[in-house]
Amino acid sequence: MTxxxxxxxxxxxxxxxxxxxxxxxxRESGFAGRVTILGDEAHRPYERxxxxxxxxxxxxxxxxxxxxxxxxxxEHGITHLGGRAVTAIDRAAHEVHLADxxxxxxxxxxxxxxxxxxxxxxxxxxxxNVLYLRTFEExxxxxxxxxxxxxxxxxxxxxxxxxxxxxARARDADxxxxxxxxxxxxxxxxxxxxxxxxxxxxxxxVRLRLGTGIERIEAEGERHAILLSTGERIVCDGIIAGIGxxxxxxxxxxAGLAIDNGIAVDGRLATNDPDIFAAGDCCSxxxxxxxxxxxxxxxxxxAQDHGNAAAKSMxxxxxxxxxxxxxxxxxxxxxxxxxxxxxxxxxxxxRDLGDGARLDFHLAxxxxxxxxxxxxxxxxxxxxxxxxxxxxxxxxxxxRASLVDVSVKLKGLLAG
Amino acid sequence: MNTTTAARWIEACxxxxxxxxxxxxxxxxxxxxxxYRSPDxxxxxxxxxxxxxxxxxxxxxxxxxxxxxxKHNGRFDYRTGQAKGAPVCVNLKTYPVKLDGGKVFLGLA
Ligand SMILES: Cc1cc2nc3c(=O)[nH]c(=O)nc-3n(C[C@H](O)[C@H](O)[C@H](O)COP(=O)(O)OP(=O)(O)OC[C@H]3O[C@@H](n4cnc5c(N)ncnc54)[C@H](O)[C@@H]3O)c2cc1C
Ligand code: FES
Numbered sequence: 001m002t003x004x005x006x007x008x009x010x011x012x013x014x015x016x017x018x019x020x021x022x023x024x025x026x027r028e029s030g031f032a033g034r035v036t037i038l039g040d041e042a043h044r045p046y047e048r049x050x051x052x053x054x055x056x057x058x059x060x061x062x063x064x065x066x067x068x069x070x071x072x073x074x075e076h077g078i079t080h081l082g083g084r085a086v087t088a089i090d091r092a093a094h095e096v097h098l099a100d101x102x103x104x105x106x107x108x109x110x111x112x113x114x115x116x117x118x119x120x121x122x123x124x125x126x127x128x129n130v131l132y133l134r135t136f137e138e139x140x141x142x143x144x145x146x147x148x149x150x151x152x153x154x155x156x157x158x159x160x161x162x163x164x165x166x167x168a169r170a171r172d173a174d175x176x177x178x179x180x181x182x183x184x185x186x187x188x189x190x191x192x193x194x195x196x197x198x199x200x201x202x203x204x205x206v207r208l209r210l211g212t213g214i215e216r217i218e219a220e221g222e223r224h225a226i227l228l229s230t231g232e233r234i235v236c237d238g239i240i241a242g243i244g245x246x247x248x249x250x251x252x253x254x255a256g257l258a259i260d261n262g263i264a265v266d267g268r269l270a271t272n273d274p275d276i277f278a279a280g281d282c283c284s285x286x287x288x289x290x291x292x293x294x295x296x297x298x299x300x301x302x303a304q305d306h307g308n309a310a311a312k313s314m315x316x317x318x319x320x321x322x323x324x325x326x327x328x329x330x331x332x333x334x335x336x337x338x339x340x341x342x343x344x345x346x347x348x349x350x351r352d353l354g355d356g357a358r359l360d361f362h363l364a365x366x367x368x369x370x371x372x373x374x375x376x377x378x379x380x381x382x383x384x385x386x387x388x389x390x391x392x393x394x395x396x397x398x399x400r401a402s403l404v405d406v407s408v409k410l411k412g413l414l415a416g
Numbered sequence: 417m418n419t420t421t422a423a424r425w426i427e428a429c430x431x432x433x434x435x436x437x438x439x440x441x442x443x444x445x446x447x448x449x450x451x452y453r454s455p456d457x458x459x460x461x462x463x464x465x466x467x468x469x470x471x472x473x474x475x476x477x478x479x480x481x482x483x484x485x486x487k488h489n490g491r492f493d494y495r496t497g498q499a500k501g502a503p504v505c506v507n508l509k510t511y512p513v514k515l516d517g518g519k520v521f522l523g524l525a
Contacts, residue, residue: 021502024502047503067503300488301488301489304502304503326489328487328488378471378486378487379472379475379486380475382477382486383475383476383477386476386489387477411437411477
């Protein structure tokens with residue numbers, strides 16, 4: 001271990017979910033020195049998940065859902081400096097450089113810079129005609145476009161695109177959603193569940209264009225036209241792209257830290273500099289449940305759990321991070337929840353939860369439970385997904401019949 | 417079990433309608449409550465909605481003396497209502513409970 005044996009100054013870059021949680025967790029672990037969160041956004045840390053949900057659909061103008069109130073920051077002696085972008089990390093001097101020239105010294109540094117929306121590289125796509133969603137300001141800008149009767153084209157059939165489509169329909173806008181892959185949610189969700197979600201969107205009146213590329217975007221008077229690979233031409237009032245996110249690794253790269261699909265950290269979330277850690281969407285880490293497979297997750301709970309874990313490691317802890325990946329999405333009256341990594345499964349066993357709710361258990365070749373994915377009303381699926389998550393964490397090899405039979409309580413399998 | 421004297425005792429359900437280490441929703445007078453039976457067979461009651469977003473806690477999971485919200489897994493100690501960490505930071509209101517003749521009663525002010 002290098003650096004100060006007794007760290008006095010902890011700096012967190014990025015005032016997001018992971019950064020805020022880490023700062024709090026440092027205090028919860030008894031750290032009494034300085035804790036500073038540096039954020040390029042003007043706001044205090046806020047939750048992003050509502051940006052594609054309630055912030056777009058609520059009747060009232062949205063407020064950011066702040067994670068920490070000024071009182072809580074004060075009470076815990078955490079300094080948050082908003083609107084202060086970090087431009088460089090000087091590892092030798094143990095300093096971060098801010099855009100305004102100021103330098104701050106750290107003993108331990110946490111990089112929690114998140115990810116940014118991937119931009120469309122298409123003829124005719126400009127920052128003016130294509131909108132993206134990552135920040136509160138972007139949500140506000142989007143919201144004003146979702147007017148009744150307006151025709152919105154959404155590019156990308158991942159979580160953000162689908163939540164946007166549901167929000168736009170809730171506001172009575174017309175929606176066409178264009179996805180290059182032959183089905184929705186191809187990256188993380190099993191086909192059977194994605195099909196249920198596709199059907200729900202079609203029932204809500206969303207026009208899906210799957211397996212469809214885009215040739216270019218053109219102006220059509222005040223409106224836009226999107227030329228599809230099928231020859232179709234979609235004329236619309238607004239274009240929103242949700243085509244994935246890119247890890248915010250620039251600072252780490254320029255500081256010479258190892259990068260591997262995100263800032264590469266070890267099981268303790270330490271980078272190749274023992275005084276610098278990374279957490280949340282910006283980093284990739286080995287997961288012990290999946291043979292140390294390197295993962296980069298873009299998930300809210302992971303950002304929190306990483307924040308907690310990074311704080312412990314910054315204080316000298318040696319525990320390896322092993323929380324089961326967990327993700328949810330809300331679209332209309334449906335919630336989708338996934339625990340574990342579905343693509344590790346070789347066999348699927350389905351439990352019918354009633355009311356159209358369905359829970360798929362994914363078993364590895366050796367029968368071990370590696371993931372569970374469910375779709376349905378939240379109240380129908382949440383409890384069993386949570387129990388499945390615990391079973392995944394315990395590396396159980398469950399009896400298939402008990403998984404299928406709804407009269408067998410999953411809680412009972414935990415004890416075994 | 418909470419023994420505070422309450423102004424009104426409202427009959428909520430049969431005591432054995434709730435499994436040990438489980439929770440049930442109870443609606444009364446436009447308000448929703450959650451009633452818990454602990455692993456050591458005591459009964460407790462709190463407000464029925466999570467303090468993070470307005471979600472019914474009775475769809476969540478009870479483990480020991482913790483109720484976990486079914487939406488984002490916020491946790492509360494249902495005996496005291498105490499929020500146990502992110503994303504919940506506002507405590508749940510609790511209500512006194514008594515058993516009488518095999519029934520659960522909620523003490524409402
Ligand atoms: C619209 C939307 C909806 C979502 N919905 C869900 C959902 O339903 N379920 C789910 O599980 N997950 C969801 N997520 C994902 C979840 O919000 C993220 O995984 C989580 O926010 C990641 O936290 P983080 O702290 O790693 O990054 P962020 O929350 O992105 O925070 C990083 C912060 O660092 C700042 N920063 C970057 N570079 C610098 C710099 N050089 N100097 C200073 N500051 C910097 C950024 O501006 C940002 O404020 C959603 C995300 C979005 C955008
Ligand atoms: S609604 Fe309960 S934790 Fe979010």
